[in-house]
Amino acid sequence: MNPFDKDRPQPEDPDTPEGHVKAALRTVFDPEIGLNVVELGLIREIKLDGEPAVIDMMMTTPFCPYAGWLVQQVKQQAEQIAPGKAFRVNVLADVWSPELMEDPGLLTGWS
Secondary structure, eight states, X not given: OOTTOTXXXXXXXXXXXXXHHHHHHTTOBOTTTOSBTTTTTOEEEEXXXXXXXXXXXXXXXXXXXXXXXXXXXXXXXHHHHSXXXXXXXXXXXXXXXXXXXSOGXXXXXXX
């Protein structure tokens, strides 16, 4: 199985409102790495109890050239799965590491 195949099976997310948002975010792919933001561990927390709802995420590098695009895609996908709910995406200053990934083995051979 090719780890960069966007149609490969994904883990099942919990049957909760947060799990539904997380499942929708699996359609947002990092254009350089070819993995989705959930697989990469970039989505750190989804909080639906406030207005707006908040998604905390991080980038793979501090100066990610796709940061603005990724934030917009995450916001758009979340708002599509929860119509009428406004979302804010917070970009955390945390340092990303492959250990944060669902399956760090997906990066084997990636350069």
